[in-house]
Amino acid sequence: MEYLIELSKEAWGKYLPHISIDSVVFGFHEGEIKVLLLKMKDVEKWVLPGGYLLKEEGLDEAAYRILKERSGADKIFLHQFGVLGSPQRSQEFFKDLPDDLWHKQRFITIGYYALVDNTEIRVVVDQLSDLCEWKPLTQLPDLAMDHRNIIESAMEALRLDLNHKPVGYNLLPTNFTMPELQRLYETILNKSLNRGNFYRKIMSFDILEKLEEPRKGAAHKSPNLYRFNLGKYEAALKSGLQSSW
Amino acid sequence: MEYLIELSKEAWGKYLPHISIDSVVFGFHEGEIKVLLLKMKDVEKWVLPGGYLLKEEGLDEAAYRILKERSGADKIFLHQFGVLGSPQRSQEFFKDLPDDLWHKQRFITIGYYALVDNTEIRVVVDQLSDLCEWKPLTQLPDLAMDHRNIIESAMEALRLDLNHKPVGYNLLPTNFTMPELQRLYETILNKSLNRGNFYRKIMSFDILEKLEEPRKGAAHKSPNLYRFNLGKYEAALKSGLQSSW
DNA sequence: ACAAAAGTGTTAGGATTACACCCATGT
DNA sequence: ACATGGGTGTAATCCTAACACTTTTGT
Numbered sequence: 277m278e279y280l281i282e283l284s285k286e287a288w289g290k291y292l293p294h295i296s297i298d299s300v301v302f303g304f305h306e307g308e309i310k311v312l313l314l315k316m317k318d319v320e321k322w323v324l325p326g327g328y329l330l331k332e333e334g335l336d337e338a339a340y341r342i343l344k345e346r347s348g349a350d351k352i353f354l355h356q357f358g359v360l361g362s363p364q365r366s367q368e369f370f371k372d373l374p375d376d377l378w379h380k381q382r383f384i385t386i387g388y389y390a391l392v393d394n395t396e397i398r399v400v401v402d403q404l405s406d407l408c409e410w411k412p413l414t415q416l417p418d419l420a421m422d423h424r425n426i427i428e429s430a431m432e433a434l435r436l437d438l439n440h441k442p443v444g445y446n447l448l449p450t451n452f453t454m455p456e457l458q459r460l461y462e463t464i465l466n467k468s469l470n471r472g473n474f475y476r477k478i479m480s481f482d483i484l485e486k487l488e489e490p491r492k493g494a495a496h497k498s499p500n501l502y503r504f505n506l507g508k509y510e511a512a513l514k515s516g517l518q519s520s521w
Numbered sequence: 522m523e524y525l526i527e528l529s530k531e532a533w534g535k536y537l538p539h540i541s542i543d544s545v546v547f548g549f550h551e552g553e554i555k556v557l558l559l560k561m562k563d564v565e566k567w568v569l570p571g572g573y574l575l576k577e578e579g580l581d582e583a584a585y586r587i588l589k590e591r592s593g594a595d596k597i598f599l600h601q602f603g604v605l606g607s608p609q610r611s612q613e614f615f616k617d618l619p620d621d622l623w624h625k626q627r628f629i630t631i632g633y634y635a636l637v638d639n640t641e642i643r644v645v646v647d648q649l650s651d652l653c654e655w656k657p658l659t660q661l662p663d664l665a666m667d668h669r670n671i672i673e674s675a676m677e678a679l680r681l682d683l684n685h686k687p688v689g690y691n692l693l694p695t696n697f698t699m700p701e702l703q704r705l706y707e708t709i710l711n712k713s714l715n716r717g718n719f720y721r722k723i724m725s726f727d728i729l730e731k732l733e734e735p736r737k738g739a740a741h742k743s744p745n746l747y748r749f750n751l752g753k754y755e756a757a758l759k760s761g762l763q764s765s766w
Numbered sequence: 767a768c769a770a771a772a773g774t775g776t777t778a779g780g781a782t783t784a785c786a787c788c789c790a791t792g793t
Numbered sequence: 794a795c796a797t798g799g800g801t802g803t804a805a806t807c808c809t810a811a812c813a814c815t816t817t818t819g820t
Contacts, residue, residue: 294537295629331627335606359604359631361580382576384540384631386604436685455798470784475800477782490791496797497791520763520782700771715811720773722809735818741770742818765809 277318279403280379287378291328296385297339298326298423300430301349303394304447307459309413310394311427312347314405321420322411324427326385339388347408348400353391353446357433360385365422389430391446435464439517445504451487453499454478465521481517483509524562524648525624532623536573541630542584543571543668545675546594548639549692552704554658555639556672557592559650566665567656569672571630584633592653593645598636598691602678605630610667634675636691680709684762690749696732698744699723710766726762728754 301312313322327342329335336354343349361384370380399408411417413431416424437443438461447460458474478484485505490498546557558567572587574580581599588594606629615625644653656662658676661669682688683706692705703719723729730750735743 292539292627292629294540329606329629332608334608335604335629356604359580359601361574363577363579382537384537384574384580386629453798470782471798472785472801473783490798492792494797495793496795497799499798518765698771715809716771717774717812718810735771737819739770740820741768742772744771 277373279317280373280377283404284376284378287328290330291378292331293378294381294383295329296326296383297329297335297342297388298324298385298426299339299343299354299388299390300324300427301343301347301352301390301392302430302434302447303392303397303410304460304463305394305410307463309431309463310410311413311416312349312392312397312399313409313411313417313419314346314402315407315409315417316420317404317406319420320418322417322423323405323420324423325408335386339386339390343390346400346402346405347397349390349392349397353442354388355390355433355437355441356386356388358387358429360387360422360426360429362422369421385426387426387430389434391443393447393449438464438521439519440513442504442506442509442513445506445509451491451501451503453491453501455499457502461521469521477519481512483512522563522618525618525622528649529621529623532573535575536623537576538623539626539628540574541571541628542574542580542587542633543569543630543671544584544588544599544633544635545569545672546588546592546597546635546637547675547679547692548637548642548655549705549708550639550655552708554676554708555655556658556661557594557637557642557644558654558656558662558664559591559647560652560654560662561665562649562651564665565663567662567668568650568665569668570653580631584631588635591645591647591650593643594635594637598687599633600635600678600682600686601631601633603632603674605632605667605671605674607667614666630671632671632675634679636688638692638694683709683766684764685758687749687751687754687758690751690754696736696746696748698736698746700744702747706766714766722764726757728757 303310303312312325314325315322325343325346327338327346329338333341335356339354340352343352343354363382366379366383370377373380394410401408416427434443443464444457444460448456454475457478458469458471461474462468483505484502487501487503490500492498548555548557557570559570560567570588570591572583572591574583578586580601584599585597588597588599608627611624611628615622618625639655646653658672661672679688688709689702689705693701699720702723703714703716706719707713728750729747732746732748735745737743
């Protein structure tokens with residue numbers, strides 16, 4: 277708690293008041309969508325990696341910096357999806373703390389979602405948190421304030437953006453198999469897709485490149501590996517992958 | 522200028538600093554999309570109807586209030602579409618004014634778009650403005666700060682929302698003709714549509730009700746009048762009007 | 767007569783869905 | 794042998810685009 281008060285003093289000088297940024301970091305692992313969460317020190321509550329806007333900093337810039345500081349995630353796809361700001365969203369949470377505490381202000385929070393290939397992320401635990409972990413979207417722990425809402429809005433935004441943003445490229449490792457890509461689509465859309473039709477349709481977009489070598493080592497037949505042709509992918513996304521999945 | 526300074530003093534007490542709200546009010550008139558703009562006093566620049574967030578006010582609530590105060594528009598469809606906030610977006614505009622002027626802070630602005638049937642709006646001019654007028658989207662006057670950008674983002678958002686939000690219901694008068702509805706779609710999508718196909722498709726959604734009486738008085742054949750069945754319209758929008766226009 | 771509007775018909779071409787079949791390959 | 798993956802075939806259905814025809818009705 278000492279800790280918070282120390283940070284608070286610093287905050288009033290560095291940041292714009294009343295504005296926070298929270299990021300919902302999505303990953304895809306073992307066929308599930310996961311969200312990166314931090315466990316608060318001394319409290320059994322989890323929070324999104326969030327932070328504040330420096331006085332002379334752009335919004336996207338701040339979102340990148342915060343994510344870097346609080347989770348170690350770097351060079352990431354980030355997209356702003358909305359602002360949440362009911363007057364009471366955080367006050368109740370800090371009610372036992374002094375009134376001049378930075379955290380006790382009213383905050384408007386700007387929501388970003390981030391997409392990461394989580395095989396590449398090295399998770400860092402910062403000063404405010406005990407733990408930084410991937411939690412499955414379907415089994416979220418107890419979340420502070422309105423963070424569960426924020427996650428739901430982010431997921432909704434992601435679904436709508438599937439044909440307009442490079443979701444696959446950013447959630448999968450560079451090389452991936454067709455079943456992996458299909459499972460990603462099925463998870464985001466929350467419905468199952470016919471394998472043959474999925475294969476034909478995704479190939480018809482002409483955004484994938486097949487690698488020479490299949491993935492080896494596992495049981496069963498070695499699956500072929502693909503990667504996105506980023507140029508073609510982005511060109512195709514501009515007009516939206518016309519598709520009804 | 523006196524004026525601004527007076528307002529500035531008041532503002533520091535009433536509003537949250539650094540946060541503004543700007544609304545792009547769309548109307549549809551004479552086959553064109555129009556935007557409601559205010560002309561600043563003493564300067565040849567136009568601005569969006571915008572304002573600030575009261576200390577204990579929700580975001581949507583503030584957007585409604587501001588629109589009411591600055592344009593007279595009431596009971597309106599409003600939707601938040603994004604946040605704009607490069608550090609220098611407004612400073613340059615007020616550079617000759619005192620540093621403690623409210624307006625000279627750094628602002629993050631929350632963008633809303635509003636849809637109105639502009640036959641119903643009675644435009645009000647507030648203290649800061651000379652004029653409040655509908656300007657065609659295709660011939661916008663000289664706009665202050667980044668307001669032209671904001672309008673473009675809003676229009677982009679509107680296009681994407683066409684199958685998910687009750688755009689037609691809110692931009693047209695209660696009763697309207699089929700050619701009017703088609704022209705609205707054509708304008709938003711910026712392409713022409715085949716009449717017969719448009720008719721069949723829109724009817725197939727089963728969201729329109731045909732009135733008994735056609736519109737009378739004009740030249741040529743009296744066109745039939747329709748109105749939206751709001752219940753059915755909203756139900757259909759939930760899953761999105763599956764359509765490729 | 768003419769222009770605008772309403773409603774329907776038609777046809778070719780695509781896209782979608784839902785299967786099914788066959789092959790390859792690692793254990 | 795069996796599970797997994799890859800790739801293609803196909804038929805029914807539906808959607809779309811493009812045009813055309815007919816009828817209605819004000820001026």
